[in-house]
Amino acid sequence: MDTTLHRITVILAEQLALDEEVIKPESKLEDDLHADSLDLVEIVTVIEGDFDTHLADEEIEKVKTVQELVDLIEGKQ
Numbered sequence: 001m002d003t004t005l006h007r008i009t010v011i012l013a014e015q016l017a018l019d020e021e022v023i024k025p026e027s028k029l030e031d032d033l034h035a036d037s038l039d040l041v042e043i044v045t046v047i048e049g050d051f052d053t054h055l056a057d058e059e060i061e062k063v064k065t066v067q068e069l070v071d072l073i074e075g076k077q
Contacts, residue, residue: 025067
């Protein structure tokens with residue numbers, strides 16, 4: 001059974017062309033993983049489809065780390 005963290009790690013790795021091993025819960029999306037605003041829009045779109053949820057812009061703006069993204073998704077389930 002895939003955890004939310006694992007599923008998000010896979011999505012981030014695919015969208016950012018990174019190895020899954022470099023993506024940690026404490027990784028900062030912009031500073032550590034070098035995601036720009038276009039990357040973040042694409043990531044949110046994939047996550048919304050994968051988790052069958054909607055993420056408001058106001059919620060996404062507060063997310064800085066992978067763990068914060070996981071917590072946001074888990075709070076919606």
